[in-house]
Amino acid sequence: MKAVCWMGKSSMETRTVPDPELINPHDAIIKVTRTAICGSDLHLYDGFIPTMESGDIMGHEFMGLVEEVGPEVANLKRGDRVVVPFTIACGNCIFCKKKFWAACDNTNPNAHLMEKAYGYSGAGLFGYSHMMGGYAGGQAQYVRVPFANVGPLKIENDLPDEKVLFLSDIFPTGYMAAENAQIQPGDTVAVWGCGPVGQFAIASAFMLGAARVIAIDRFQERLALARSLGAITVDYSEEDVSVLTALKDLTGGVGPDSCIDAVGLEAHSNELQGVYDVVKTALFMETDRPSVLRQAIQAVRKGGTLSIPGVYGGLLDKVPFGAAFGKGITMKMGQTNMHNYMKPLLERVEKGQIDPSYIISHRITLEQAPEMYKVWRDKKEKVTKIVIDPWA
Amino acid sequence: MSISPLTEKPYAEALPFSIGASVVVNGRYLSPPEDKDGKIWVRSSALVLRDAQTLYAMWRDVESAPRWQENIIEVVTTGPTTSRWSMKTSEDDDAKVIGWDSEVMADEPGVRIAWRSIGGESDNAGEVIFEAAPSGQGTVVTVLQEFRMGKLASAWETLVGRNPKQAVIENLRHFKALAETGEIPRSQLDPHGDRGIIGNLKRSSYGETVPTPTGSN
Numbered sequence: 001m002k003a004v005c006w007m008g009k010s011s012m013e014t015r016t017v018p019d020p021e022l023i024n025p026h027d028a029i030i031k032v033t034r035t036a037i038c039g040s041d042l043h044l045y046d047g048f049i050p051t052m053e054s055g056d057i058m059g060h061e062f063m064g065l066v067e068e069v070g071p072e073v074a075n076l077k078r079g080d081r082v083v084v085p086f087t088i089a090c091g092n093c094i095f096c097k098k099k100f101w102a103a104c105d106n107t108n109p110n111a112h113l114m115e116k117a118y119g120y121s122g123a124g125l126f127g128y129s130h131m132m133g134g135y136a137g138g139q140a141q142y143v144r145v146p147f148a149n150v151g152p153l154k155i156e157n158d159l160p161d162e163k164v165l166f167l168s169d170i171f172p173t174g175y176m177a178a179e180n181a182q183i184q185p186g187d188t189v190a191v192w193g194c195g196p197v198g199q200f201a202i203a204s205a206f207m208l209g210a211a212r213v214i215a216i217d218r219f220q221e222r223l224a225l226a227r228s229l230g231a232i233t234v235d236y237s238e239e240d241v242s243v244l245t246a247l248k249d250l251t252g253g254v255g256p257d258s259c260i261d262a263v264g265l266e267a268h269s270n271e272l273q274g275v276y277d278v279v280k281t282a283l284f285m286e287t288d289r290p291s292v293l294r295q296a297i298q299a300v301r302k303g304g305t306l307s308i309p310g311v312y313g314g315l316l317d318k319v320p321f322g323a324a325f326g327k328g329i330t331m332k333m334g335q336t337n338m339h340n341y342m343k344p345l346l347e348r349v350e351k352g353q354i355d356p357s358y359i360i361s362h363r364i365t366l367e368q369a370p371e372m373y374k375v376w377r378d379k380k381e382k383v384t385k386i387v388i389d390p391w392a
Numbered sequence: 393m394s395i396s397p398l399t400e401k402p403y404a405e406a407l408p409f410s411i412g413a414s415v416v417v418n419g420r421y422l423s424p425p426e427d428k429d430g431k432i433w434v435r436s437s438a439l440v441l442r443d444a445q446t447l448y449a450m451w452r453d454v455e456s457a458p459r460w461q462e463n464i465i466e467v468v469t470t471g472p473t474t475s476r477w478s479m480k481t482s483e484d485d486d487a488k489v490i491g492w493d494s495e496v497m498a499d500e501p502g503v504r505i506a507w508r509s510i511g512g513e514s515d516n517a518g519e520v521i522f523e524a525a526p527s528g529q530g531t532v533v534t535v536l537q538e539f540r541m542g543k544l545a546s547a548w549e550t551l552v553g554r555n556p557k558q559a560v561i562e563n564l565r566h567f568k569a570l571a572e573t574g575e576i577p578r579s580q581l582d583p584h585g586d587r588g589i590i591g592n593l594k595r596s597s598y599g600e601t602v603p604t605p606t607g608s609n
């Protein structure tokens with residue numbers, strides 16, 4: 001089959017590789033009909049995530065048709081159409097039972113690598129480094145899905161792939177970010193980053209009762225999408241714009257009730273602290289550049305909530321913890337507990353409350369994927385979301 | 393029994409341990425024993441959502457150990473309390489196999505099992521205890537294992553590429569996954585593109601050259 005392989009930092013190649021086979025009794029093989037490149041795949045492309053090995057198959061956002069199931073998979077059969085969550089969960093450990101699916105104890109074969117780096121291990125992920133499990137990803141024509149009895153969501157309607165594909169990651173991730181923001185009806189919510197996760201966080205914040213959503217980014221196409229959802233936008237790249245002042249001006253000096261950092265570890269900032277972070281990252285003095293997190297802590301109102309769906313990979317430097325303590329803020333964060341959200345969000349799509357395909361800007365083939373990684377990373381085109389048809 | 397015992401080790405422990413695997417004794421936390429005098433120790437525990445009796449039975453069924461213990465290729469029962477263990481020392485087809493006899497020293501169904509090697513190419517002793525979790529959900533399984541530096545420990549370290557302490561931790565992880573889900577998560581057989589020299593180097597440095605046990609026979 002054909003698959004997009006990571007061949008080293010800033011190097012992707014579409015290669016012919018062996019087809020996946022059933023390995024464990026709860027596996028299924030999925031024929032991928034649509035897959036996507038995620039913003040967090042750029043962290044791998046840029047070499048920010050350790051334990052990638054050349055030849056690794058990329059991709060954790062995918063859907064398709066069940067090709068084959070293992071002997072213990074009773075809920076799926078050949079031909080079923082499914083969306084697969086990017087986190088793999090066993091359904092039987094204490095964390096799955098508590099519905100913290102992303103913390104599953106039993107799905108990372110390389111948990112020891114994760115424990116060495118972080119002191120704990122979470123669920124295994126598709127196509128996201130060896131410390132996250134070493135599983136082949138879904139930017140391919142076929143993929144093996146472990147614990148197919150637990151994760152995949154059956155699509156039993158005729159909605160096109162593009163409307164349901166994002167249930168595999170970014171829609172639930174954006175939704176959980178809004179849920180973690182503990183929004184009360186009438187609240188004002190600020191969202192940093194208007195990429196796909198930010199978009200779905202904005203849409204979900206409105207669904208959860210926010211009266212006003214303030215969207216912060218520097219890319220015009222993303223800000224326009226945010227405005228199309230009803231958000232007020234702040235372009236932080238404009239010369240005279242200070243995000244902190246803007247957020248005060250827009251909230252009568254109070255600050256947003258909730259702040260969502262949908263940017264994460266590759267936060268870009270034109271302020272001095274941003275430059276400081278770039279220098280320190282280049283010197284390997286810290287792994288993450290938390291400029292958005294700092295700003296969000298400073299901006300949120302007293303007693304407010306900070307929600308962090310953005311991926312952080314390591315240690316943070318110069319976080320204003322005194323302000324966080326002084327204001328008595330709540331911080332909620334973490335990898336998405338996908339399995340809680342896929343079904344209810346599918347229902348919202350079925351009812352026509354949202355059409356997640358509005359964020360797609362590029363539709364490509366597997367052969368075009370390596371070039372598109374570069375185009376997206378270098379911001380050479382107005383990319384909001386890239387979807388791949390592996391059979392085109 | 394048709395299998396004759398391997399050479400008796402003169403310095404094998406008379407009892408498995410002066411202390412057991414327990415983490416708490418008389419209300420006090422007890423840290424694991426320190427490595428000294430050529431002995432290395434490892435203690436690891438896992439919360440497993442199965443009842444103690446089931447987990448005890450799984451552990452006591454020594455002949456099924458190759459399903460979840462890394463590089464153990466065969467265990468044969470040689471008596472009511474004894475068994476013969478064989479372990480591969482590398483992934484090569486012609487890899488040397490080391491063997492030892494093991495004897496169960498304490499056997500309390502649903503509570504604990506203690507064992508020690510009684511001959512062959514390994515000096516090891518261990519205890520596993522099964523305790524109800526404080527929450528009432530599941531069982532805390534704690535294993536304490538001791539090795540003397542010998543062929544087993546050095547086989548793990550130099551040939552198999554896994555620190556023997558880590559092997560005990562990994563085996564408990566595999567045991568838990570198998571007990572909770574009926575399988576052990578595996579990704580080593582997934583397809584991939586050409587690894588090249590650097591990719592292969594990384595694999596061995598990460599310990600991924602140790603095959604994950606299959607979870608089945």
Ligand SMILES: [Zn+2]
Binds near residue numbers: 038040
């Ligand atoms: Zn993603």
Ligand SMILES: [Zn+2]
Binds near residue numbers: 089090091093095107
């Ligand atoms: Zn689990």
